[in-house]
Amino acid sequence: MKGSPLPKAHSWIPSFRQGRTGKKIWKSRYMYLFVLPGLLYFIVYRYVPLLGSIIAFKDYSAFQGFIDSPWVGFAHFQRIFDNPEVVQVLINTLVLSFLQIAFAFPVPILLALMLNEVRQEWVKRFIQSIVYLPHFLSWVVVIGVVTLFLRSDGLVNNMLGAWFGIDSIPFLQMPSLFKPILVLEVIWKESGWGTIIFLAALAGVNPELYEAAVVDGASRLRRIWHITLPAIRSTVVILLILRLGNVLDNGFEQVFLMLNPYVMEVGNVLDTYVYFKGILQADFSFATAVGLFKSVVGLILVIAANRLAKRFGEEGIY
Template sequence: MLKSAISPAVQPNRWIRIRKKVWKSRYMYLFVLPGLLYFLIYKYLPLLGSIIAFKDYSVFRGFQNSPWVGLKHFERIFDNPEVVQVLVNTLVLSFLQIAFAFPAPILLALMLNEVRLEWVKRIIQSVVYLPHFLSWVVVVGVVTIFLRGEGLVNNLLGLWFGIESIPFLQMPGLFKPLLVLEVIWKETGWSTIIFLAALAGVNPELYEAAVADGAGRLRRIWHITLPAIRSTVVILLILRLGSVLDNGFEQVFLMLNPYVMDVGNVLDTYVYYKGIEQSDFSFATAVGLFKSVVGLILVIAANHLAKRFGEDGIY
């Protein structure tokens, strides 16, 4: 009775306070609005189209009239040997990137943190940031110019050592290492920004005390620097695991050729070939939805594991 008597009077006051707060921060909300609209239009509204993963979608019948088939297309993901091979390619490439490309910005941030001359540090940072602003079309184009049969590398090998032309871009064994090296070269510098920001918050007195106690540079890195960025590393690793089935369509698609298709075709490119080239829209959507669900499960599991080990996690 007391609750029902109080709530009608409290409720209007509550909404008045909310309106006042919103109006007071109206300009901040206006700044946030474009970002919210972007995610709403390009991320959330397209999710409604995921319904065709459970239908035999026909462009002529449309979303409403296409017949329901349940989990038929999801069963095809595991029944088709081609899909299994594509899934293996995706996982191998993702874990290679996590093993080699993910630690690269951490190592670079640690090295930059040890540079004492600020002007040298700024120059190095500017140089290593630049590749991030190049598109994958440009990066792959440069790699192709260097490694093709009549490219710079083969010309130098022939001129200096008399070695015949090596088809680097047609060698299946080099496809995944080349992709990982491209990611390291392009994104390592830009990814150091987060780690350098975390290192900027370390109290300099900790280093001074360590020096006074006789700790060398490696010991200072191990006992002060690394613990300072541990939480940041864990959070970024959790987010990276969420995209473990996402290798980046553009880079892989530009590097593919018939010689490396067996080892280079990943889920992103497979969805493109099935959905766009072969018009198998329902199956392509099922594969994309499967990727998203697996990514969500990995994020939740990794976040739970991080909390078990005493880290904050992402939520």
């Protein structure tokens, strides 16, 4: 019809394309499509379930549902600190986490520093592959291997009896050995993964810095102290901040599979306690309150550690 303008071919394009940010997004639209599956995963399986956290403030009943269950406010959070059993579980969780930070966290750094000094490339790759392989094993397999070695009729006790005449030692039933065994398991299984991260950071170091240090007469330890360690310092800080965010998360599978009645007093942590209370005893509201408490504490620690890192001149995670 005369006088009626024909629709433009690009009239369907959203108005945000006209803005500066919209132009950048549209220019990289195909890259964002690659991000979309991962983003949908976090939205569907991480953020949407957060709506269920409301039952931490209610006396939830499966028959009444989320909406009709009676509101109790912060009563379940008060139980976390009023119940002596929960206090002991919280202490167990913190002790185990700080033991892992103190002993398991530095091991990948030391391995990366040692591998970085290996000059034979095939030797470095071989060792790196060996230490990285346990990362692919499930905790069920790892705990199974540990049990075969440390049980009363296991390999270690058989060797101690045959070589030294020592009676069988109940390693897995000794409360004093429970946490050290867990830390050693984490070191053996996860150190290889951390080593790869630090080696990737060291790959960006300019080789001319080492050459200049050698010309100046710097020893190997001096080169490590003044060149290698500063190169991975920011990576160490970022990983430490992220680890502090999980200080109340010890990993359910590992601890649960290692638990037995003899070590329950020192081995029951928040993850397993939530399982016993929330699943086995159907106390869903209290279990959710404990999980929400863990998340809030982790968030506070991440923010505090990030601000502290920036105060000392590091970039932090945001």
